[in-house]
Amino acid sequence: MYRTHNCGELRIKNINTEVVLSGWVQKVRKLGGMTFVDLRDRYGITQLVFNDETDADLSEKAQKLGREFVIKITGKVTERSSKNPDLPTGEIEITVNDLEILSKSEIPPFTIEENTDGGEEIRLKYRYLDLRRPNVQKGIILRHKTTREIRNFLSNKGFLEIETPFLIKSTPEGARDFVVPSRMSEGKFYALPQSPQVFKQLLMIGGYDKYFQITKCFRDEDFRADRQPEFTQIDCEMSFVERDDVLTVFEEMTKHIFKKVMNIDFPETFPRLKYDEAMEKYGSDKPDIRFEMKIHEISKSAKNKGFKIFDDAEYVGAICAEGLASYSRKQLDKLVDFVKRPQIGAKGLVYVKYNEDGTFKSSVDKFYSAEDLKTWADTLSAKPGDLILVMSGNKKETLTQLGELRLEMGDRSELRDKNKFAPLWIIDFPLFEKDEETGQLHAMHHPFTSPKISDIELLDTDPEAVKANAYDLVINGNEIGGGSIRIHNTEMQEKMFEHLGFTKEEAEEQFGFLMNAFKYGAPPHGGIAFGLDRWVALLNGSESIRDVMAFPKNNAGRDLMIDAPSEIDKQQLEDLHLTVVKKF
RNA sequence: GGUCCGGUAGUUCAGUUUGGUUAGAAUACAUGCCUGUCACGCAUGGGGUCGCGAGUUCAAGUCUCGUCCGGACCGCCA
Numbered sequence: 001m002y003r004t005h006n007c008g009e010l011r012i013k014n015i016n017t018e019v020v021l022s023g024w025v026q027k028v029r030k031l032g033g034m035t036f037v038d039l040r041d042r043y044g045i046t047q048l049v050f051n052d053e054t055d056a057d058l059s060e061k062a063q064k065l066g067r068e069f070v071i072k073i074t075g076k077v078t079e080r081s082s083k084n085p086d087l088p089t090g091e092i093e094i095t096v097n098d099l100e101i102l103s104k105s106e107i108p109p110f111t112i113e114e115n116t117d118g119g120e121e122i123r124l125k126y127r128y129l130d131l132r133r134p135n136v137q138k139g140i141i142l143r144h145k146t147t148r149e150i151r152n153f154l155s156n157k158g159f160l161e162i163e164t165p166f167l168i169k170s171t172p173e174g175a176r177d178f179v180v181p182s183r184m185s186e187g188k189f190y191a192l193p194q195s196p197q198v199f200k201q202l203l204m205i206g207g208y209d210k211y212f213q214i215t216k217c218f219r220d221e222d223f224r225a226d227r228q229p230e231f232t233q234i235d236c237e238m239s240f241v242e243r244d245d246v247l248t249v250f251e252e253m254t255k256h257i258f259k260k261v262m263n264i265d266f267p268e269t270f271p272r273l274k275y276d277e278a279m280e281k282y283g284s285d286k287p288d289i290r291f292e293m294k295i296h297e298i299s300k301s302a303k304n305k306g307f308k309i310f311d312d313a314e315y316v317g318a319i320c321a322e323g324l325a326s327y328s329r330k331q332l333d334k335l336v337d338f339v340k341r342p343q344i345g346a347k348g349l350v351y352v353k354y355n356e357d358g359t360f361k362s363s364v365d366k367f368y369s370a371e372d373l374k375t376w377a378d379t380l381s382a383k384p385g386d387l388i389l390v391m392s393g394n395k396k397e398t399l400t401q402l403g404e405l406r407l408e409m410g411d412r413s414e415l416r417d418k419n420k421f422a423p424l425w426i427i428d429f430p431l432f433e434k435d436e437e438t439g440q441l442h443a444m445h446h447p448f449t450s451p452k453i454s455d456i457e458l459l460d461t462d463p464e465a466v467k468a469n470a471y472d473l474v475i476n477g478n479e480i481g482g483g484s485i486r487i488h489n490t491e492m493q494e495k496m497f498e499h500l501g502f503t504k505e506e507a508e509e510q511f512g513f514l515m516n517a518f519k520y521g522a523p524p525h526g527g528i529a530f531g532l533d534r535w536v537a538l539l540n541g542s543e544s545i546r547d548v549m550a551f552p553k554n555n556a557g558r559d560l561m562i563d564a565p566s567e568i569d570k571q572q573l574e575d576l577h578l579t580v581v582k583k584f
Numbered sequence: 585g586g587u588c589c590g591g592u593a594g595u596u597c598a599g600u601u602u603g604g605u606u607a608g609a610a611u612a613c614a615u616g617c618c619u620g621u622c623a624c625g626c627a628u629g630g631g632g633u634c635g636c637g638a639g640u641u642c643a644a645g646u647c648u649c650g651u652c653c654g655g656a657c658c659g660c661c662a
Contacts, residue, residue, distance in 0.1 A: 031625090032618040067612090082620050090622085107613065110595055113623095117595050117611065121654055174662035194662080200627070221661040340589065343658055432662095446662045500662095555655070 002072055008044020014077045021046060022072040025065050035062045037117035042137050042236065047093040048073055061099055068105035068112060074098040076387050078113035124560040125331050127551055139548040141203045141263065144534045147214055149260045150234055153253050159210040166192055171510050173447055175219035181576040192218035195529060197446060198514050200237040201486055204525040205517045214532065225544040227536055229557045237527030243469055243485055246526050247425060254423060254473065262539060264421060271424040283403020287479030290422045291415035293319050295402045301375045307367035313392035317402050320380040321409045324387035325353040339405055346401045352376060352388040407477065418541040423475045431468040440501050445470040449484040449498055462497055483528025490518045
């Protein structure tokens with residue numbers, strides 16, 4: 001027997017029990033005749049004690065243990081004479097009478113502790129060692145709890161978990177596909193799914209009216225802290241539902257997860273914000289509503305006062321940073337630098353300090369009187385002591401830039417508390433967005449999204465104005481999930497492909513199977529998919545989804561541990577009918 | 585496709601601004617001392633292709649060019 005208990009469970013009430021423990025050696029502390037060993041597993045740390053006077057041979061063996069040796073010990077639980085209140089097992093220790101080394105360890109390249117000394121790269125290379133660290137384990141365990149609760153909740157609601165294939169067909173819409181060459185069909189390729197989208201729609205047509213799946217999706221685009229080549233979606237679809245039916249079920253699921261995993265209650269219904277409104281008030285389609293600081297338009301009161309930049313601008317907008325009127329020149333200059341960074345791309349920034357004494361000091365005092373500035377302050381509900389930040393230009397771009405500035409100011413004022421969660425729904429997305437370069441329309445969500453019934457007439461006259469029956473769940477400025485009510489008839493789907501620039505033949509070739517299926521009695525249906533990795537990262541307070549994935553890849557899509565992707569041998573290439581062409 | 589930051593001991597970093605003695609610190613590791621430690625303490629010691637290649641120079645960790653690797657971001661991600 002390797003163990004009677006784990007390393008995190010023994011307490012003072014277990015005193016005098018004979019126990020067997022197995023685990024990893026965290027630390028050996030030698031104090032002359034006494035030796036202490038911290039034994040670790042994923043449940044905790046238990047201290048072992050060895051004494052020269054009791055058993056010199058055993059004590060010497062213990063002194064030769066190295067970090068990360070795997071050992072099994074037998075001993076008696078004893079009360080410590082000096083206790084450690086920082087450890088759950090700190091009141092007891094094990095007086096060891098037998099020690100067996102199960103597995104030796106080389107010296108690990110970094111310390112296996114909460115605060116490791118290892119950098120990102122080396123920890124990815126030795127991921128199996130990093131996984132031993134308690135804070136990494138916390139993320140992995142949190143992920144398990146989350147998926148368990150999702151399965152519980154949806155199963156109880158009558159949803160069926162159904163798998164869909166990974167080896168499917170490449171389609172031109174959306175992200176680049178990862179592609180798998182076929183051995184049996186020369187010169188042909190499978191694609192890995194970017195999402196199970198069409199399969200879940202086919203399941204609806206197949207009569208499985210409530211479906212879900214926790215599954216991998218693959219997208220061959222460039223990666224970020226929150227984007228990996230393979231990631232996990234909670235994919236859901238329902239038949240005979242309208243938008244609000246979907247939102248109700250998945251709002252309930254969201255609340256269930258927060259309750260069961262984090263013990264956080266959301267008594268209120270989640271706010272619903274129209275896309276247009278989100279853009280106007282927050283400059284983002286995924287607003288962080290943990291804090292207010294809404295954007296207000298001040299075009300009317302800012303224009304025609306002789307300040308050319310505002311006069312020429314399509315839009316002038318502002319935000320109010322509470323209590324920051326005391327910002328120094330240097331701090332304001334830094335804000336200007338911030339908005340001028342190429343990632344933000346603004347030309348400049350106007351500030352108005354609403355001083356504590358009620359006076360105003362701004363970078364545009366030459367053009368605006370105190371009354372003018374008071375008008376702005378009133379629009380923004382600014383109080384003395386606040387700082388007003390104004391930007392202008394093209395409306396869409398300026399709103400986005402103000403949105404970025406708003407998040408920056410939120411960070412500076414520490415309004416974005418990791419332990420606070422503010423979910424909301426964004427609804428009424430545009431159906432299409434226009435490619436600025438080619439003028440071609442693209443589906444904002446995906447090509448199977450239905451337009452809002454009230455907007456169907458506009459499809460032929462003003463497609464850009466058409467709103468989609470689509471929705472996103474946003475939490476703390478992260479898009480956690482998104483979905484739509486789908487098109488379920490051939491005519492509408494054909495019209496959609498037409499708008500997206502597909503010829504009839506292309507649509508038939510790419511999606512004929514789906515349009516064919518619509519001909520045989522397709523129920524009205526809709527659904528949603530959540531990004532599991534982002535969601536768990538959010539719950540975990542992590543910046544990066546890597547923290548909640550057991551074996552993540554780096555930002556070039558490489559697995560540093562197994563060294564993938566890699567070359568394959570000639571025979572394999574031949575079998576797959578492939579020739580590698582090297583560019584020089 | 586682009587912008588920025590980094591690569592020096594097992595590890596995390598300093599040193600590069602202003603080229604010049606034997607490249608340092610912490611931690612980890614090893615040895616010794618230490619009977620209540622738990623970030624144990626003290627002493628001693630080993631440990632370096634300064635990512636790689638070329639160039640400038642009397643002299644390069646330090647300057648220049650190229651290249652590889654890592655990180656953040658923009659584009660991209662229906």
